[in-house]
Amino acid sequence: MIVRKVNDVCRKDNVKVMLRKSGSVRLVPANSMLSMITFFASEGDEIEIIVEGDSCISSMEEIKKIFLEDLKQINDESGTYELLKNTSIAYEEIFNSIAVGIIATDENGIITIFNKASERITGFSLDKAIGKNINEVMTDIDVSQVLRFGSEFLNKKYVIGEKTLFINITPIYAGGRITGSLVVFQDFPQIEYLEGELKRSRKLDKAFDIIVGNSGKLKDALTVASKAAETDSTVIIRGESGTGKELVANAIHYSSKRRDKPFIRVNCAAIPSALLESELFGHEKGAFTGAITQKIGKFELADGGSIFLDEIGDIPIEIQVKLLRVLQDKEFERVGGIRTIKVDVRIIAATNKNLEEAMKNGTFREDLYYRLNVIPIFLPSLRDxxxxxxxxxxxxxxxxxxxxxxxxxxxxxxxxxxxxxxxxxxxxxxxxxxxxxxxxxxxxxxxxxxxxxxxxxxxxxxxDDEVIYLGDNYDIEKMENYEYKIIKAALSRYKSFNKAGKALGLTHKTVAAKARKFHLVEN
CATH class of the missing domain: 1.10.8.60 (Helicase, Ruva Protein; domain 3)
Structure with a gap:
């Protein structure tokens, strides 16, 4: 309720509303759902409200009414207080335990989430980053295209100091519209760049010999995979069906320190949803009809080694909760069991689905996505x-x-x-x-x-294919007219500067500049 009502005031009066617990230096945007989930206040806590903007005095009166009058009408018999408290703690733990940097912004590019890994990589503290525009923290990161058109930047390379970052920028949707952006990034200080391209001086482990190809895009992906193999971090391999995701998962395991331990493969899409939980976690005798003996699940079989969860985007939402617990705490119970089983398993996942779209549709949990997306590896299609x-x-x-x-x-x-x-x-x-x-x-x-x-x-x-048919009797137009038609056609088909740029062999910045020049988009 707070987020919705404050957001209405912010939009109407063009102001920014921040909250801060008394005695703290941390500011939290009051119109961001993600930020407010991690900002938990108990009854009796003193909260400072900061309003910035031209209409801040009149806006403050409306904001005070929300906190002093509207909140008093809430009946907490349903246990909302405890639910929010537990959710707040869980979100804090999830965001701050993930090894990759996670920054969320609102629709204006203002930072609302900034985890500990982001502090380590960028050198900015949480207190100084929250409430700032992302360009003030990471000067060359532009989220405007994502916020405006929903275009995604996947595996973009970015250099900050001596560190090389691989960055994914995706839109956040709510109510069918873009309400912010999510920036996920990982630093690889050992990777060197030469003339804008990856200098592939790094020697890959022999386990990667099973992957055939010499293209730059493939080598970029394998370099990230090779670095990932040196850690126990969770990996998610993304790419179209048939691009070799299982081969890369195989190479990561057999070039890691777990190479002498089990490597268990599970195709989540090939197992009926009714049986998948038992397949992953096992079951006790008598847990359900037909369970005549105890069964050991795939996670137990993989103890000490790695488990490869192929097509993870097809896992039913009800099993995703249990999988999240294994990722976070490395423990679970068998179906029908009461004993908690702890395992030491490295998880490698793969999918050909758009998980960001699945989150928007409510078929894939947001917290599970963040847990899996520690080290993303993007395999190019064969046409690329x-x-x-x-x-x-x-x-x-x-x-x-x-x-x-x-x-x-x-x-x-x-x-x-x-x-x-x-x-x-x-x-x-x-x-x-x-x-x-x-x-x-x-x-x-x-x-x-x-x-x-x-x-x-x-x-x-x-x-041999004519992109534009001029006809038999035609007058040659100015090049600018053809340019207008091509840019308009590309944007109409691909819906984003990034994708249109790839199709035309241009950078997204060039396409954006030409689109503004021809008034195809608002300046």
Whole structure:
């Protein structure tokens, strides 16, 4: 109620309202739900209210009414007080125990959440950061595009002092509109940069040899994975289906200090939701119909080692609570059991789903997301690393010759060019299946263009496709007119500067500047 009513005043009068417990230096924005959850006041506590803005005197009268009159009408027979107290403590513990920096802002870019890892990485204290615009704390971080258009910046590189940060910036939604932004970042001081690109001088462990490819985007992801392997931090691997997430999880485990311990794999999407809890945590005899013996769960089997939770975005919401406890306290009870079981398990998760969208829809818990998103690794799709297709094809030919008893030696240049033109919606898995099909059906010692399926042979060169049809009898327009049409079409299709920029081969800043120039967006 406080957040809603204060927010109405802030919007109406264009003011900023901050709260502070008497004797404390910490200011908390009163119109931010996240901040207010972590700001818990007991009955009898003295609270200072600070209002900044042109209409602060009249606004203060409305704010005082909220606290002095409206709050008195609340009946706490339902136990709201205790619930808020416990929630406040839980949120504080969660945010401050996470090893990555977490900063939340409101819709104006004002910082509302600033955890301990953010203090360590940026050098700013909580008291000095809360209530400030994020640009005052991290000067080159721009959240305006996220707040304005909902565009996401994933795995953006940022250098602060001698530290290299990998930053994700995503919008926070409430009531169907953008109400703030979430900035999650991890520092990697050992990673060096050369001319804006990652200098890949770091030697990867042999466990990563199973991952084939030399593209820059893949190497960037593997460098982060290699660093993650040296710690026990939770890792979440994100990428489209078929990009090799399980291979990366495998490499992380077998290059870590847990390599001699169990590596347990669980495909959360392949197990019926009614059985998933028992599969993960085990059950006691008689816990439910058909439980005729005690069963050890996957977490117990993984004790001392790692557990890989594939497709974690498909875990039912009711099981997410129990999983959160394992992540936080490394303990659980079997289904139907009363004994608390403690385990030492490193969790590696993977998903091809948009977890930010799932949080917005209420199908994925926000606190679980923060717990999982300690070290995010983003695997590029095959269409974003097409330079790796020839080496992947060579790898699959060697692998499948042994499996199928064949002796295919190479793929012709014409066939390779056709494979590179194709967009590969099924990614590496689709490419491997295609090569297996060609090897199986071929009687030759090579794969030629004619051996490829028609849907690949019929893909045209992008340069042969006319992006804009001018007609047979046309007048040449000024370049600026074509530029306007292209920028407008890209923004209409992709809905954000970031995605439109990627499609056009431009930076998001260039697209934003041109969109403002052509009055496609408000200045």
């Amino acid at each position: 690393r097409k330079e790796d297709i020839p080496v992947l094809v060579e790898h699959f030919i060697k692998k499948l010759n042994k499996k199928l008893g064949k002796n295919v030696q190479f793929v012709t240049n014409k066939a390779i060019k056709a494979l590179i033109k194709y967009d590969w919606p099924g990614n590496i898995r689709e490419l491997e299946n295609l090569i297996e099909r060609c090897i199986t059906l071929s009687d030759k010692e090579y794969i030629d263009f004619d051996d490829l399926p028609s849907y690949i042979k019929n893909v045209k060169d992008s340069k």
